[in-house]
Amino acid sequence: MPGILIFSENNAIALELVTAGLGLKATMNHSLCAVALSEPDAAALAAAGADKVFLLNGQDWPEGCAQPIAELAARELAAVILIGGTARGKDIAAKVACGLDAGLVTEAQTIEIAEDKLQTTRLKYGGLAVACEATGLPAVVTIAPRTFDKAVAGDGQGQVIALDAAAGDPRVKVSDLCPIERHGVDIASAARVVCVGRGLAKQEDLALAEDLAKALSAEIGCTRGIAEDYHWLPVERYIGISGQNIKSELYLSLGVSGQVQHVAGIRDAKVIVAVDTNEKAPIFAAADYGIVGDLYEVAPLITAALKK
Amino acid sequence: MSKILVCYKWVLDEQDIRVNAADASLDSSRAKYKISDYDKNAIEEAVLLQEGQGATVDAVTFGGDAVKQSLKDLLSRGPDKVFYIADPSADKADGYVTAGVIAAAARKTGPYDLIICGEGSADSYNQQVAPRLAANLGLPSITYVQSLKLEGGRVVATRKLGDCTEVVTVEGPAVVSVVPEINKPRIPSLKQVLAAAKKPAEEIKIADLGLSPKQLTAKTVSLTVKGFVMNRKNILFKEPAQADNVAKLVAALAKEGVC
Ligand SMILES: Cc1cc2nc3c(=O)[nH]c(=O)nc-3n(C[C@H](O)[C@H](O)[C@H](O)COP(=O)(O)OP(=O)(O)OC[C@H]3O[C@@H](n4cnc5c(N)ncnc54)[C@H](O)[C@@H]3O)c2cc1C
Numbered sequence: 098m099p100g101i102l103i104f105s106e107n108n109a110i111a112l113e114l115v116t117a118g119l120g121l122k123a124t125m126n127h128s129l130c131a132v133a134l135s136e137p138d139a140a141a142l143a144a145a146g147a148d149k150v151f152l153l154n155g156q157d158w159p160e161g162c163a164q165p166i167a168e169l170a171a172r173e174l175a176a177v178i179l180i181g182g183t184a185r186g187k188d189i190a191a192k193v194a195c196g197l198d199a200g201l202v203t204e205a206q207t208i209e210i211a212e213d214k215l216q217t218t219r220l221k222y223g224g225l226a227v228a229c230e231a232t233g234l235p236a237v238v239t240i241a242p243r244t245f246d247k248a249v250a251g252d253g254q255g256q257v258i259a260l261d262a263a264a265g266d267p268r269v270k271v272s273d274l275c276p277i278e279r280h281g282v283d284i285a286s287a288a289r290v291v292c293v294g295r296g297l298a299k300q301e302d303l304a305l306a307e308d309l310a311k312a313l314s315a316e317i318g319c320t321r322g323i324a325e326d327y328h329w330l331p332v333e334r335y336i337g338i339s340g341q342n343i344k345s346e347l348y349l350s351l352g353v354s355g356q357v358q359h360v361a362g363i364r365d366a367k368v369i370v371a372v373d374t375n376e377k378a379p380i381f382a383a384a385d386y387g388i389v390g391d392l393y394e395v396a397p398l399i400t401a402a403l404k405k
Numbered sequence: 406m407s408k409i410l411v412c413y414k415w416v417l418d419e420q421d422i423r424v425n426a427a428d429a430s431l432d433s434s435r436a437k438y439k440i441s442d443y444d445k446n447a448i449e450e451a452v453l454l455q456e457g458q459g460a461t462v463d464a465v466t467f468g469g470d471a472v473k474q475s476l477k478d479l480l481s482r483g484p485d486k487v488f489y490i491a492d493p494s495a496d497k498a499d500g501y502v503t504a505g506v507i508a509a510a511a512r513k514t515g516p517y518d519l520i521i522c523g524e525g526s527a528d529s530y531n532q533q534v535a536p537r538l539a540a541n542l543g544l545p546s547i548t549y550v551q552s553l554k555l556e557g558g559r560v561v562a563t564r565k566l567g568d569c570t571e572v573v574t575v576e577g578p579a580v581v582s583v584v585p586e587i588n589k590p591r592i593p594s595l596k597q598v599l600a601a602a603k604k605p606a607e608e609i610k611i612a613d614l615g616l617s618p619k620q621l622t623a624k625t626v627s628l629t630v631k632g633f634v635m636n637r638k639n640i641l642f643k644e645p646a647q648a649d650n651v652a653k654l655v656a657a658l659a660k661e662g663v664c
Contacts, residue, residue, distance in 0.1 A: 184566040188548045191500070191536035200501055200624025203531045216628070222419040222528055226431055226632050232625040269545045273563075273572040289663065313664055325586060332586075338530075339585075347663040357419060360635070368661050369637060370654065376641075385638040386657055388650045398651040403664060 100127035102170050103147070104189070105181025106159035107242075108138040114179045115145045115248035117208060117240055121177055124210050130173055132166055134159070136257075143255030145248035150255055156262035158271050163189045165262050167196025175235060177208075177215055182239035190239045200232040204241045224338045224361025243285070243342070277333075282316055284334050289315035289347040290366070292336060294359075295322050296352015296373060296392055300329045305396050306351055312403040318343065320359050337362040349399075351392040355380025372396065407460040407518040407555055411451040411484060412507055412538070413444035415468045415475040416528040424632025431632050438471055440478060443523025445590040446583050451521050452483035453588060454555055461485050463514060467506045468495045480601035481593035487604075488514055492611040499623040504537035506621075509614035511542065519560055520580040524549060535582035547573045547581045 101121050103114040111131065118129045131147040133139035139150040151169060156162050170178050170193065178197075180190040182204050194201035205217035206227075215236040221228045232238075284290065291310040293303065303317070310317050317334065324335040336343055338361040348366035352373060353359065360383045363369060371384040372395045381387045388395050421436035440448070451462045464484040466472050472491050479487050490506055498506070511517060520542075525532035532548075539546030551565040560579040563572050565586075593601075611621070640657070642650035658664040 184549045184564075187532050188536050188546065191533040192540050192546075194501070194533070195504075195537050195540035200499060201531070201533050201537075202625060203500075203525075203533060220633070221530075221630060222417075222422060222431075223530075224633065225419050225422055225424065226630050228630045229628045230625050231628055236624070266545055268576045270574040271571055272574070274569055275571070276569045277565075277567075347658070347661075361633075364633070364635065368658070368663050370658070381641065382639065383635050383637060385640065386654055387639075387641045388647065388654060389641065389643070390647050390650070395647055395651065398648055399655065402651050402655045 100130055100173060100175055101125065101177045101179065102130045102132065102166075102173060102175040103179045104132040104162070104166055104186075105183070106134060106162075106185055107181055107183060108133070108141060109247065110181035110183065110186075110242050111138065111142060112145055112247040113242065113245040114181060114240060115142060115147060116245040117179055119146055119248065121208065121210065125176070127176065130175065132162070132169065134162070139257045141250065143257055144250040144253045146251060146253045147255045150257045151260045152257055153260050153262050156265070158265060159185045160188055160192075161265045162262065163192035164196060165260065167193045169260070170197055170235065177210075178235065178237045179208075180237065180239050182241040187239050190237050194237040197235050197237065199235045199237050201237040201239070202230060202232055203239050205238045206244060208238060208240075220338070220361060223358040225357045279333060280331055284316055284318050284336065285341045285343060287316035287318075287343065287345050289313050290318045290336070290343055290345045290349070291315045292318040292320070292348060292350045292353055292363075293323060293330075294320040294350060294353030297323070300327070302393070303329060305393065309349070309351075309396050309400045309403075312400045313347065313349070315347065315349070320353055350380055351396055353380050354378045355383050407454070407458070408515070409451045409454060409460050409462045410511055410515065410517040410520045411444075411447050411462060411464045412520065412522045412534065413448060413464060413466050413475075413479060414441040414526045414528075415439075415466060415472045416441045416526055419527065424634065426634065429631040429634050431630060438474060439527075440475060441523060441527040443525055443527060443583075443585060445482070445523075446585050446587055447521045447523045448479070448482045448484065449588045449590040450553055450583055454519075454553075455483065458555065460555070463488060463517075465507060465510050465514070466490070467492075467498070467503055467510075469493055476606040477598075477601050478593075480604045480606065481598045482590070483597065485604060487606045488609050489606065490609050490611055490614075494611065494621060497623050497626070499625040500531045500533035500537055501624045502621055504534045504541055505616060506611065506614060507534065508538050508541035509616055510609050511538075513609065513614070516578065518558065518578050519555060520544075520578070522580065522582045524582045524584050532582070535580055539580035542580065545575045545579050547575060547579055550581045550583045551587050553581060553583065553587065
């Protein structure tokens with residue numbers, strides 16, 4: 098029966114896809130299948146509501162799953178294949194789409210079936226615009242982490258079926274897997290964020306932002322240039338379309354111009370505050386509250402006022 | 406000597422696109438084109454390999470008529486030759502069509518030891534052309550590459566994958582996509598700009614690629630594109646003394662319950 102197939106090499110994300118998949122299942126009336134890479138993952142997906150879970154054995158490199166997933170999707174007549182939008186997932190999704198001769202929608206924010214097509218929305222032009230698109234079935238879709246809530250473990254009775262993976266590509270060798278060290282908290286889940294941009298003249302001046310962050314119990318975030326060009330802060334602290342997406346209750350920027358690629362990462366913040374010398378800086382159009390002024394004057398004043 | 410192909414897209418500069426507040430429509434009438442930012446890293450990486458160990462670098466682009474304006478800019482960045490497929494149908498192309506067109510072109514102009522793409526385009530950022538291109542050509546792909554070496558016929562790349570890095574070695578050829586931190590694209594020198602005028606640019610007609618109508622029909626069709634409208638309070642505190650503005654700000658934040 099044509100159905101929905103989900104996969105992520107990261108099972109926390111796979112559980113988010115279960116939520117997305119159950120939403121589609123309600124309108125499509127088809128079964129929800131999943132692919133897992135370990136027995137505990139398979140059991141978790143079944144408990145959370147997958148009707149059938151295929152346990153793919155013998156594949157150490159997630160990218161090597163593309164071909165077996167494409168074959169499985171073809172055999173199961175999957176109409177919609179949802180894949181977790183990690184870097185690996187996006188690579189796998191493109192290969193699955195090629196294997197199925199299907200379209201691929203990258204990082205869809207919403208998905209629904211309309212007129213026998215998959216209708217999706219996604220960002221374009223660095224976050225400036227939202228495109229609504231229709232893709233013929235079968236369709237492959239990647240979904241960014243945290244787009245949907247994780248499905249909770251219920252009394253799902255889904256069946257687990259073992260599947261042998263195909264042999265890997267003999268031309269490809271993978272080595273030196275090395276986790277990237279993370280320092281401090283995850284900015285994406287911080288409750289409050291003070292964000293510094295290139296309005297900051299020197300690395301030492303970060304102290305001024307840190308003082309303010311302390312007074313607010315906030316974490317420090319930054320724009321891409323501060324992390325990627327100046328290396329003043331670790332890359333996982335930069336916010337925007339190519340960095341982190343924040344959902345904090347407060348975002349306060351110091352010397353951030355507010356180009357669309359940055360603003361795309363702060364849209365879910367509840368309250369946005371901007372301090373910038375340039376009244377025409379686009380950040381003010383994206384802000385709830387703004388002060389036009391020198392951050393070197395204004396930031397210490399805010400810190401002092403908060404301490405009172 | 407190795408033969409490298411670098412792929413690039415000629416995109417509208419999003420900084421010049423305005424959102425009409427009334428209906429959220431996009432106004433790109435004043436927008437200029439640019440080489441997609443990520444592709445500048447791909448071009449730079451190809452040219453670094455060319456300089457470092459000797460290689461010929463071809464470039465290829467698929468776009469509307471406007472791509473002809475890109476050729477000089479592209480050639481001034483170092484590639485030896487550019488192939489372009491200029492066809493109005495490119496406006497409706499999705500990753501499926503684009504990868505199919507570029508694969509067909511690469512079969513004509515290749516074979517290549519290495520094909521380099523940016524991780525995604527600055528406009529659509531679909532991040533699928535490189536892996537699709539690899540699949541179409543029957544080659545391994547290495548996506549999200551932060552450092553790259555060509556060792557004889559072997560491609561050695563370090564991938565950056567969010568929470569880890571890994572090294573992928575391919576007994577060449579391969580298709581790679583690169584992330585921005587792989588290099589800093591240089592600004593072309595006057596000498597390079599002048600030299601660009603003498604380098605070859607060759608048009609490939611889409612009809613000569615031997616692709617079927619189905620292969621030229623997008624799987625994904627755009628229904629609407631709307632500017633993202635931010636509904637924010639936009640309150641600017643504008644007292645002459647910053648201390649007064651700060652007092653008002655802190656009062657407002659207290660009222661919002663966020664300080
Ligand atoms: C494809 C692509 C993807 C991108 N992705 C991201 C992304 O994910 N995240 C991101 O952040 N960027 C991203 N960018 C870059 C983005 O377009 C901007 O260039 C960047 O966000 C600007 O950073 P900034 O605001 O720190 O610097 P600038 O734009 O240089 O702004 C500095 C601001 O500081 C102000 N200023 C200067 N001095 C002072 C002072 N003393 N007091 C107060 N204000 C002062 C200036 O008026 C100015 O507004 C991307 C770009 C591209 C092309």
